[in-house]
Amino acid sequence: MQNILLPVGAIAMALLLFGLVVALAGVNPVEVWALLFLGAFGDWFSWQNTLLRAAPLMLTALCVAIPARAGLVVIGGEGALVLGGLACAALAHAVPLPDSAAGTLLVCLAGALAGALWVALAGWLRQYRGINETISSLLLAYVAIGLFKHVVEGPLRDPSSLNKPSTPALSDGLLMGPMGTSDVHWGLVIGVVVCLAAGWWLRLTPSGFSVRVVGANPRAAQLVGLPATRLVLLSCALGGAAAGLAGAIEVAAVHTSANAALIAGYGYAGILVSFMARHNPWAIVPVAILFGGFGAAGSLLQRRLGLPDASVLLLQGMAFVLILASEALRDGAWKPWLARIVRGRSAMASPQGDTR
Amino acid sequence: MSHLLSNRRDSIKTMAALGAAAMSPLAFAQKPITVGVIYVGPRDDFGYNQAHAEAAAMLKKMPGVKVVEEENVPETNAVQRTMTGMIAQDGAQLVFPTSFGYFDPHMLTVAGRFPNARFAHCGGMWTEGKHPANTASFFGYIDECQYLNGVIAGHMSKSKKIGFIAAKPIPQVLRNINAFTMGARSVDPAITTQVIFTGDWSMPVKEAEATNSMADQGVDVFTMHVDGPKVIVETAARRGKMVCGYHASQAKLAPNAYLTGAEWNWLTAYTNFLEAARSGKPHPNFVRGGLKEGFVKTSAYGPMVTDSAKKQADGVKAQMMAGTFDIFKGPLKDNKGASIIAAGKAFKQTDLELEKMNYLVEGVMGSI
Numbered sequence: 001m002q003n004i005l006l007p008v009g010a011i012a013m014a015l016l017l018f019g020l021v022v023a024l025a026g027v028n029p030v031e032v033w034a035l036l037f038l039g040a041f042g043d044w045f046s047w048q049n050t051l052l053r054a055a056p057l058m059l060t061a062l063c064v065a066i067p068a069r070a071g072l073v074v075i076g077g078e079g080a081l082v083l084g085g086l087a088c089a090a091l092a093h094a095v096p097l098p099d100s101a102a103g104t105l106l107v108c109l110a111g112a113l114a115g116a117l118w119v120a121l122a123g124w125l126r127q128y129r130g131i132n133e134t135i136s137s138l139l140l141a142y143v144a145i146g147l148f149k150h151v152v153e154g155p156l157r158d159p160s161s162l163n164k165p166s167t168p169a170l171s172d173g174l175l176m177g178p179m180g181t182s183d184v185h186w187g188l189v190i191g192v193v194v195c196l197a198a199g200w201w202l203r204l205t206p207s208g209f210s211v212r213v214v215g216a217n218p219r220a221a222q223l224v225g226l227p228a229t230r231l232v233l234l235s236c237a238l239g240g241a242a243a244g245l246a247g248a249i250e251v252a253a254v255h256t257s258a259n260a261a262l263i264a265g266y267g268y269a270g271i272l273v274s275f276m277a278r279h280n281p282w283a284i285v286p287v288a289i290l291f292g293g294f295g296a297a298g299s300l301l302q303r304r305l306g307l308p309d310a311s312v313l314l315l316q317g318m319a320f321v322l323i324l325a326s327e328a329l330r331d332g333a334w335k336p337w338l339a340r341i342v343r344g345r346s347a348m349a350s351p352q353g354d355t356r
Numbered sequence: 357m358s359h360l361l362s363n364r365r366d367s368i369k370t371m372a373a374l375g376a377a378a379m380s381p382l383a384f385a386q387k388p389i390t391v392g393v394i395y396v397g398p399r400d401d402f403g404y405n406q407a408h409a410e411a412a413a414m415l416k417k418m419p420g421v422k423v424v425e426e427e428n429v430p431e432t433n434a435v436q437r438t439m440t441g442m443i444a445q446d447g448a449q450l451v452f453p454t455s456f457g458y459f460d461p462h463m464l465t466v467a468g469r470f471p472n473a474r475f476a477h478c479g480g481m482w483t484e485g486k487h488p489a490n491t492a493s494f495f496g497y498i499d500e501c502q503y504l505n506g507v508i509a510g511h512m513s514k515s516k517k518i519g520f521i522a523a524k525p526i527p528q529v530l531r532n533i534n535a536f537t538m539g540a541r542s543v544d545p546a547i548t549t550q551v552i553f554t555g556d557w558s559m560p561v562k563e564a565e566a567t568n569s570m571a572d573q574g575v576d577v578f579t580m581h582v583d584g585p586k587v588i589v590e591t592a593a594r595r596g597k598m599v600c601g602y603h604a605s606q607a608k609l610a611p612n613a614y615l616t617g618a619e620w621n622w623l624t625a626y627t628n629f630l631e632a633a634r635s636g637k638p639h640p641n642f643v644r645g646g647l648k649e650g651f652v653k654t655s656a657y658g659p660m661v662t663d664s665a666k667k668q669a670d671g672v673k674a675q676m677m678a679g680t681f682d683i684f685k686g687p688l689k690d691n692k693g694a695s696i697i698a699a700g701k702a703f704k705q706t707d708l709e710l711e712k713m714n715y716l717v718e719g720v721m722g723s724i
Contacts, residue, residue: 043443049437149555153524162712163479163526164457183440254433254461260556261431261457299438302426303446309398309428 002330003283007276010322011290017322018315019334023217027305030164036315039300040293049299052109055184056081058191059246060270061277061284062198063119063239067133068279070235071215072123076137077243079144080118083112084244089167089258090156092174099173107174108190108248115244116171116237118144123236128324129335133236143262152258166259176253187249192285194242199281211235214294243267272316291316383695388420388447389634390444394435395427396455396583397558403584403603404557406599408454408478410604411622415630419625424448430511431457439466443473450633452626454478459493470648474639476629478622479528481711482642492639495528497646497705498602500676501537501618501654502579504669505600506539508657510547510576511665512598513540519550519575521566521588525724527713529581532618534717535683536579536600541719543668550575551722557583567591577615589614598660605655616669617655624650646705647676690715691722 015036018030047142091110113171122137154167176186195307202208214221214228221228246266250256269297272292275284298312391412396601399409405427407693416423424446429435435458442448443466451473453463459480467475467488480493509518518540522529537549552566559582567578567588578592579600586609592599593610599615601607625643632640654673657666675681685702689695696715697703703710714723 052433052437053714134626155453162481163528165524165526183436250432253437256461258458264430264432264434265506296437299426299429299434302444303392303424303438303442306425309426309573 006329010326011319014319014322015317017318019253020054021314022307022311027307028036032301032305035300035304036297039297046296046300049296050289050292051184051188052292053295054288055191056246056250056266057190057243057269057273057288057291058195058267058284059249061273061288062064062195062242062270062281063115063267064271064274065277065281065284066198066202066239066242066281067123067232067235068121068274069215071218072126072232072236073134074119074122074123074136074146074236074239075271076119076141076267077239077270078263078265080115080138080240080243081143081247081250081267081290082262083118083144084115084150084247085113085255085258086151086156086167087111087244088248088251089170089273090151092170093156093168097174099171101186102178105253107170107252110247111248111251112241113240115247116241119240119243120233123233124295125309127232132277141267142300148258148263149260151276153262161257161259164261166255166257166258167258170252174252175256176249184252185249187246188308190245190249191288192243195281195285198238198242202281207231207234210230242319243270272320276320278327290319294319359659373543384401387634388422390414390422390424390442391629391630392439392446392448392449392451393423393425394429394438394442394451394453394458396426396431396457397428399425399427401584402586402589402609403582403608405454405583407604407654408452408622409619411620411626412452414623415626418630419638420631429455431455431462433462435462436466439463439475440469443470448473450474450476450629452476452629454480457479462529463491464488474629474633476625476639476643481708484641487641489506489641490639492629492641492643494628494643496620496622496651497644498618498620499531499683500646500705501536501652502532502602502653503541503617504617504673506536506541507543507578507672508661508665509536509600509671510540510543511581511662511668512615512660513547513577515574515576516544516547517573517575518547518577519552519579520571520720521563521570521578521580521582522551522553523582524555524558525553525710530713530716530724532581532602533708533720534713534715537717537719538683539672542651542672545719547719549720549722551716551720553722554582559583560587564586564591568595571595571597579618601655607655607658611658612660614658615661616653616657619653619655621650623655644706647673648679684710689718691718691720693718 022032023029039046060077064074067074079080088107088111097106122133122140125131125136126133153170156167157165158168178185210226211231214231250262273287277287294312294316301307330333374539393412395405397405399405412423415421426438429438437453442451452541456479459477463475463477469491471490475491477493480496482493520533533551540547548571554562563582564587580588580602585602585606589599589606589609593613598615599613600615604619605617607614628643682702686697687699688697
């Protein structure tokens with residue numbers, strides 16, 4: 001119950017605070033709230049807008065969530081995403097592929113593979129060279145972006161892409177189209193399915209359980225004979241594969257070629273999504289939709305009220321901080337806290353108090 | 357192939373719609389219009405986006421024109437959603453997606469879905485038969501202003517070393533670097549231009565580093581082609597160097613260092629499309645112009661600019677306004693010594709060959 005109540009309460013609080021801020025700026029908060037809802041979830045158009053923005057975030061969030069369950073803080077999903085996109089375009093350029101869904105599947109797998117290797121590299125550096133994976137994955141993202149730009153503007157550049165250096169476009173048959181009559185592409189379904197599968201794997205399979213044991217207590221895991229290093233590398237590779245897949249889908253469904261527009265920060269936004277979902281792959285789906293909603297609503301706020309782009313970032317920031325802070329209220333953790341305030345200063349000095 | 361066919365079908369529909377509209381031009385002209393403007397960065401960046409936002413602000417003042425804007429829109433799905441939203445939610449009939457990367461595939465995709473809306477993209481190359489009739493591209497020959505920047509820089513530089521900080525080695529940027537260099541060397545052929553490419557449109561830290569390192573090497577006049585010239589202008593001024601602006605006027609940021617600048621005047625292009633849309637005339641698909649057509653303008657000269665510098669620059673400007681001045685004419689060599697344009701041959705500004713530029717002219721220190 002509190003799994004739902006806490007974040008919903010935090011978001012309500014964030015909306016309230018945001019209303020206060022816009023009211024101070026001289027804008028009617030009720031109008032802002034109405035527009036936020038209309039822009040994100042008000043009608044079918046808004047839903048499509050929200051879902052399209054959410055699709056890549058689900059996969060990039062997994063790049064944080066899966067390694068996190070093995071005890072790692074990986075924040076370099078952006079690198080895996082751009083290399084995934086590059087691998088997708090490179091494979092389509094280098095090898096004649098079947099102009100069908102099978103070809104699309106192959107370019108997506110290429111993207112996933114590239115992402116998996118990249119994040120596994122960060123995991124390998126941690127396990128074998130003692131390098132902090134947070135720093136190395138972040139720095140590797142910069143390396144990946146540099147590599148991406150070099151290849152796109154150099155060896156793989158389509159000579160006809162004059163002012164926007166790009167790889168040659170994927171052939172029409174390889175592109176991932178929209179679902180039915182909607183604007184939403186199949187990447188959304190892939191994102192949801194991969195999130196569900198990842199959650200199922202972590203929760204219900206022996207290998208997923210082993211990963212969680214490694215994350216909870218690596219020494220205990222080794223004592224009971226779990227191959228901790230291999231499991232860490234596996235979790236990194238799976239996370240990276242998700243982000244790489246996101247890059248490939250962006251190329252196949254949106255950009256049609258790999259170019260610098262792919263570097264749009266989805267990898268970094270995924271970090272926020274994963275932390276808000278408490279690294280639970282099933283929770284990532286609704287949280288990513290919420291973030292997509294923020295983006296969609298921000299678009300409408302700008303167009304209707306002329307509010308700056310930063311305003312919706314403010315709301316997003318408030319929601320993020322409040323949701324993380326609401327964790328302090330979990331499992332009655334607030335009770336001793338409240339009691340201490342009630343007891344006042346004298347109780348705090350007593351020997352029965354916290355001796356840390 | 358099916359794509360091409362559907363585009364042709366759309367364009368026929370559009371033409372039919374336009375034909376119907378043309379029957380009642382009066383009713384159409386008085387009809388209020390909603391215009392969407394999309395920026396890739398912040399509206400107040402003292403640069404590329406501000407130049408567009410200034411034109412949009414002037415559109416807003418016109419009677420019967422409603423403007424909806426959105427800033428910081430990345431060149432992803434997001435811009436497709438923004439365009440769709442402007443048309444479907446806000447009722448925009450004319451949309452200006454102003455960043456280069458919005459053209460292909462984003463604008464083309466949305467234009468296919470909304471054959472009755474008009475799209476005017478900044479910077480792209482609209483091609484007959486390849487792109488739908490409800491889309492267009494417009495751009496300005498700002499290299500003319502960069503040439504004039506160069507003339508002023510050539511007069512003002514004491515070290516004979518001038519600097520150009522650029523984002524990417526793409527044709528639009530190379531054309532500016534070359535024009536700036538040729539302007540300066542028309543004053544003194546001993547002048548050289550140092551070029552640093554930062555790699556992307558908005559890289560404030562790298563731009564500051566590039567400015568400082570060039571200042572250390574003795575460069576004393578700077579100009580640039582990045583989205584937000586603010587950092588370069590301020591850094592150069594702090595180092596006691598001079599600067600020629602770009603995109604919009606940065607004079608306010610460094611009044612004592614700002615010589616002149618190359619500015620866009622997008623209102624001309626915007627009204628071009630707006631008038632056509634309101635009166636039901638066909639969408640102008642390929643729109644270009646320079647100083648003469650009022651697409652670009654120069655910033656007012658700073659107080660330190662000498663009279664001889666002003667005199668020469670004004671002289672060249674008058675020739676450009678009269679259409680008798682060609683920047684790219686033979687004999688012209690690139691900076692590796694190879695001949696680019698043979699003697700006696702001159703390219704007009706409108707020549708599409710110039711939009712494919714892939715060389716740096718003699719006098720530029722740097723490589724692509």
